[in-house]
Amino acid sequence: xxxxAAPVTDLSEPTYAEVNRDxxxxxxxxxxxxLLGMGLVVxxxxxxxxxxxxxxxxxxxxxxxxxxxxxxSYITTFVFWVxxxxxxxxxxxxxLLFRAAWRTAIYRAAEAMTVFAVMTAGLFPILHLGRAWFxxxxxxxxxxxxxWSNFKSPLVWDVFAISTxxxxxxxxxxxxxxxxxxAVRDMAAGWRKKVxxxxxxxxxxxxxEWQHFGRMYLFLAALATPLVLSVHSVVSWDFAMAIVxxxxxxxxxxxxxxxxxxxxxxxxxxxxxxxxxxxxxxxYIQVRHFESxxxxxxxxxxxxxxxxxxxxxxxxxxxxxxxxATFYNRAFGPYWWATWTMxxxxxxxxxxxxxxxxxxxxxxxxxxxxxxxxxxxxxxxVIIVTSLSHEYEPWQWAYYLPRWPELGILVGSFCWFSMxxxxxxxxxxxxxxxxxxxxxxxxMRGGHR
Amino acid sequence: xSATGVVGVFGYLDDAVHALTELxxxxxxxxxxxxxxxxxELDAVLAKKxxxxxxxxxxxxxxxxxxxxxYAIATSLDWPLVxxxxxxVSLPPYIVIGFETTILLGALVTVAGMFLNARLPKLxxxxxxxxxxxxxxxxxxxxxxxxxxxxxxxxxxDAGAEEVRDV
Numbered sequence: 110x111x112x113x114a115a116p117v118t119d120l121s122e123p124t125y126a127e128v129n130r131d132x133x134x135x136x137x138x139x140x141x142x143x144l145l146g147m148g149l150v151v152x153x154x155x156x157x158x159x160x161x162x163x164x165x166x167x168x169x170x171x172x173x174x175x176x177x178x179x180x181x182s183y184i185t186t187f188v189f190w191v192x193x194x195x196x197x198x199x200x201x202x203x204x205l206l207f208r209a210a211w212r213t214a215i216y217r218a219a220e221a222m223t224v225f226a227v228m229t230a231g232l233f234p235i236l237h238l239g240r241a242w243f244x245x246x247x248x249x250x251x252x253x254x255x256x257w258s259n260f261k262s263p264l265v266w267d268v269f270a271i272s273t274x275x276x277x278x279x280x281x282x283x284x285x286x287x288x289x290x291x292a293v294r295d296m297a298a299g300w301r302k303k304v305x306x307x308x309x310x311x312x313x314x315x316x317x318e319w320q321h322f323g324r325m326y327l328f329l330a331a332l333a334t335p336l337v338l339s340v341h342s343v344v345s346w347d348f349a350m351a352i353v354x355x356x357x358x359x360x361x362x363x364x365x366x367x368x369x370x371x372x373x374x375x376x377x378x379x380x381x382x383x384x385x386x387x388x389x390x391x392x393y394i395q396v397r398h399f400e401s402x403x404x405x406x407x408x409x410x411x412x413x414x415x416x417x418x419x420x421x422x423x424x425x426x427x428x429x430x431x432x433x434a435t436f437y438n439r440a441f442g443p444y445w446w447a448t449w450t451m452x453x454x455x456x457x458x459x460x461x462x463x464x465x466x467x468x469x470x471x472x473x474x475x476x477x478x479x480x481x482x483x484x485x486x487x488x489x490x491v492i493i494v495t496s497l498s499h500e501y502e503p504w505q506w507a508y509y510l511p512r513w514p515e516l517g518i519l520v521g522s523f524c525w526f527s528m529x530x531x532x533x534x535x536x537x538x539x540x541x542x543x544x545x546x547x548x549x550x551x552x553m554r555g556g557h558r
Numbered sequence: 559x560s561a562t563g564v565v566g567v568f569g570y571l572d573d574a575v576h577a578l579t580e581l582x583x584x585x586x587x588x589x590x591x592x593x594x595x596x597x598x599e600l601d602a603v604l605a606k607k608x609x610x611x612x613x614x615x616x617x618x619x620x621x622x623x624x625x626x627x628x629y630a631i632a633t634s635l636d637w638p639l640v641x642x643x644x645x646x647v648s649l650p651p652y653i654v655i656g657f658e659t660t661i662l663l664g665a666l667v668t669v670a671g672m673f674l675n676a677r678l679p680k681l682x683x684x685x686x687x688x689x690x691x692x693x694x695x696x697x698x699x700x701x702x703x704x705x706x707x708x709x710x711x712x713x714x715x716d717a718g719a720e721e722v723r724d725v
């Protein structure tokens with residue numbers, strides 16, 4: 110198998126053979142940087158696991174929960190990771206249906222990010238349960254007590270939405286990988302050839318395979334498109350179906366979907382900037398791809414900004430004293446710092462993306478994407494915590510801050526996500542070999558190449 | 559053992575399309591084309607029938623939506639507890655369940671349809687397959703009797719195959 114070459118200086122259009130060579134080269138034996146990164150994230154996961162073990166031992170009292178605020182950093186982080194998961198399917202499915210050719214170089218990384226983000230998100234409702242081992246009670250299964258799930262509850266919708274999303278996005282990722290794994294198999298030797306042969310399911314690039322694969326991929330994209338829009342809508346209804354001031358709003362579904370795509374595109378930039386450099390993928394993941402992602406961030410940032418404005422406007426325009434007080438409290442109450450962090454990161458800083466010079470400067474984009482990640486975590490914190498902290502009864506008003514075990518689990522979740530991603534780039538092509546080649550002009554005797 | 563087929567290895571798409579057109583024109587029906595990427599030029603010559611995978615999607619989706627609504631309604635009737643002052647069977651919230659199961663079963667059955675029709679996983683060997691076909695070469699395999707194979711060799715060579723061999 111090929112090895113990682115020196116940094117890429119040739120940015121010309123590659124040939125089919127060069128695509129195979131360059132992308133399979135990313136699967137070379139691990140570098141010191143990879144090993145160091147893996148070591149750090151495994152430590153982080155272990156620390157997160159320790160925090161959870163401490164919580165299981167001593168109970169939820171070790172968190173910062175203060176009545177009536179029982180949804181805190183875990184639910185915030187759950188919504189954050191579900192949101193991160195959105196851009197993957199947007200890039201792989203929606204942009205496929207729209208025939209946006211620029212997606213080919215980046216969609217694999219975004220899809221993998223989606224699957225690992227949903228895997229991370231799925232941990233949080235379980236972490237949030239006092240008795241995590243009873244999480245299966247939300248599943249509708251026949252049992253001797255004759256009990257069934259309450260299908261009228263948004264929390265049960267969430268179980269269906271998230272598990273469907275995880276299954277379909279993982280299927281989409283694996284299906285797309287089959288032809289590429291076959292290409293890796295054909296360039297590998299020894300036991301690696303055997304393993305990749307099994308994973309590729311004996312794929313041989315025959316006309317029969319391509320014909321049915323193409324149809325399957327198109328229909329999966331068509332099914333995944335409404336799914337991606339529905340999942341965060343369902344997550345938003347966890348809040349919007351309740352009568353808590355600041356939650357009970359019809360704007361929540363589109364507001365959450367736009368926010369999810371915004372945060373997801375931000376995370377794709379955060380991941381791709383270092384990945385491109387570490388794996389020498391400059392020839393494939395180009396500045397124009399980042400510019401397109403930056404434009405998506407800009408568009409969704411303006412939608413999110415509009416939603417923030419609408420929330421405040423409607424709170425005032427409704428004349429509802431409780432709603433007005435909640436939003437006044439959100440901006441100028443004890444959580445002003447969280448709200449203004451959210452505004453700064455999600456509304457003001459992304460305005461820099463109006464400038465082409467910023468959109469094409471990868472260092473600037475990387476920094477902005479980090480602010481977007483921070484801002485979108487705070488957005489969920491603001492929605493959840495500030496609303497619960499300032500409900501109808503003044504004697505119930507409270508103040509919550511996450512305590513160190515919750516922050517440890519938050520850090521652990523980033524490490525858990527990174528661990529899966531690092532393993533993925535180590536064993537699978539992070540750029541779609543077949544689709545990149547499909548976007549290139551084919552070799553022709555009578556014409557180009 | 560005598561050959562059952564002959565494979566031509568092509569470096570150029572237009573050569574492969576030319577060879578395939580010629581073989582089809584001469585009445586060869588047992589043809590397999592290996593290509594690193596799907597190309598509509600090759601599909602146009604092969605003129606295959608529409609893939610039945612779409613029917614699997616339809617059946618999966620319809621099964622999913624029926625299952626989702628049936629499950630939510632049947633379990634509500636089995637455990638008739640009034641929640642939120644709503645009717646025991648409340649269709650609007652069940653749309654979410656029905657929608658998710660439509661997508662879930664639609665997707666899984668689509669994948670099953672692809673596996674069945676593309677005959678995956680493939681455990682045995684594929685006659686004429688060459689690892690170069692997943693990289694940058696196109697392979698055309700023609701199957702037939704000894705006299706047909708001689709004709710196919712000639713067509714493949716004349717069309718510009720870089721390599722022609724028996725399989």
